[in-house]
Amino acid sequence: xxxxxxxxxxxPEAGPINRGQHDLALWEKQTDALHRVLSxxxxxxxxxxxxxxxxxxxxxxxxxxxxxxxxxxxxxxxxLVERGILSREEIDRRVEDTDEQVK
Amino acid sequence: MEEHNxxxxxxxxxxxxxxxxxxxxxxxxxxxLLTEKGVVASDEIWRAIDDMDSRTPALGAKVxxxxxxxxxxxAQLLTDTKAALTELDVDIGSLNTVVALENTDKVHNVVVCTxxxxxxxxxxxxxxxxxxSLSYRSRVVVDPRGVLREFGLELDPDVEVRVYDSTADIRYxxxxxxPAGTEAxxxxxLAGLVSRDSMIGVxxxxxxxx
Numbered sequence: 001x002x003x004x005x006x007x008x009x010x011x012p013e014a015g016p017i018n019r020g021q022h023d024l025a026l027w028e029k030q031t032d033a034l035h036r037v038l039s040x041x042x043x044x045x046x047x048x049x050x051x052x053x054x055x056x057x058x059x060x061x062x063x064x065x066x067x068x069x070x071x072x073x074x075x076x077x078x079x080l081v082e083r084g085i086l087s088r089e090e091i092d093r094r095v096e097d098t099d100e101q102v103k
Numbered sequence: 104m105e106e107h108n109x110x111x112x113x114x115x116x117x118x119x120x121x122x123x124x125x126x127x128x129x130x131x132x133x134x135x136l137l138t139e140k141g142v143v144a145s146d147e148i149w150r151a152i153d154d155m156d157s158r159t160p161a162l163g164a165k166v167x168x169x170x171x172x173x174x175x176x177x178a179q180l181l182t183d184t185k186a187a188l189t190e191l192d193v194d195i196g197s198l199n200t201v202v203a204l205e206n207t208d209k210v211h212n213v214v215v216c217t218x219x220x221x222x223x224x225x226x227x228x229x230x231x232x233x234x235x236s237l238s239y240r241s242r243v244v245v246d247p248r249g250v251l252r253e254f255g256l257e258l259d260p261d262v263e264v265r266v267y268d269s270t271a272d273i274r275y276x277x278x279x280x281x282p283a284g285t286e287a288x289x290x291x292x293l294a295g296l297v298s299r300d301s302m303i304g305v306x307x308x309x310x311x312x313x
Contacts, residue, residue, distance in 0.1 A: 006218055006219060007217070007218060008217050008218070008237055008240040008241045009215075009217030009218075009240065009241065009244045009245075009268065010241060010244055010245045011237065011240075011241035014237060014238040014241030014242045015238055016238065016253065017233050017236055017238045017239045017242070017250065017253060017254075018232070018233060018236060018238070019231075019232075019233045019254075020232065020233075021231055021232050021233075022232060024229065025127070027126075027127040027130040027131060029152045029155065029156075030130060030134055030148060030152070031130050032151075032152075032155060032229075033147075033148045033149075033151035033152045033155065034130075034133070034134060034137070034143065034148065036151050036155075037143050037147045037148060037151050038142075038143065040151075040197070043143075048271050049271060052218075052219060052271065055219065056218075064237065066126065067126070068220070068232075068235050069126065069130075070126040073126050073129055073130045073133065074126070074129075076133065077129060077133060080133065080137075085137075085140075085142060086133065086136055086137070086140075090136060091129065091132050091133060091136065094132035094135060094136055095128050095129060095132045098128060098131065098132060099128075
């Protein structure tokens with residue numbers, strides 16, 4: 001059976017469970033909040049199922065390496081671009097501008 | 104897989120620092136663009152963060168303690184969880200359906216979300232990192248007893264283990280068994296014995312004095 005990357009139940013290569021805990025970084029909380037605000041009352045840009053669809057469309061390598069909120073922000077970006085709210089180019093440009101300021 | 108290579112690194116779930124930086128940058132860029140365009144207001148984001156921070160397992164513990172002392176409440180909690188929670192002023196927010204699962208001498212319930220990380224967040228706060236880990240999601244459905252053993256919980260072989268796989272629409276709250284020796288405890292003291300992990304089903308409620 002061909003399995004999608006998010007469908008982890010019984011996935012054969014799973015190792016021991018890492019019970020280490022990290023405090024959520026500000027950007028992780030902001031990412032979580034962005035989804036809740038954008039999908040919430042008054043905005044309705046998407047539903048939680050659409051966020052999941054966007055997460056589940058991430059390729060296997062990235063899905064496994066991105067970390068939890070890395071997957072979320074990737075999915076949020078996908079949805080924003082699909083809906084024409086932001087373009088990939090302007091996000092790229094803003095990232096570059098921020099890099100410039102830091103230098 | 105990252106989880107195998109960095110088993111002792113508490114930050115494993117975030118990925119390595121290079122990746123974290125790039126996701127963090129994109130999050131910052133997206134947030135600043137959306138704020139400039141007026142799609143979201145900065146205070147809406149802060150309010151959502153405050154709301155997230157305000158929800159902790161103490162809410163769930165209050166529900167469990169009430170169920171332990173009030174049989175009528177417990178009966179309602181098990182049949183109409185939403186109504187029981189509302190009665191206790193626990194706001195379930197945007198959750199559609201919450202189902203309470205009672206642990207007994209004969210049945211032990213444990214909760215997972217194999218597909219993502221569905222969790223009763225409005226009652227327990229954000230899920231722990233391990234709940235979202237690929238290993239827990241993978242393994243608890245095929246070897247629940249082994250996973251529980253890893254968490255330090257050895258179940259009697261004659262106890263039936265039931266694993267509940269959450270969905271976006273249905274979230275589960277485990278009502279752990281009331282520990283022995285707590286007959287004289289107050290409801291507040293009882294709530295203090297109810298850990299987050301016991302409400303996911305990977306631990307028992309604590310014994311008094313421990």
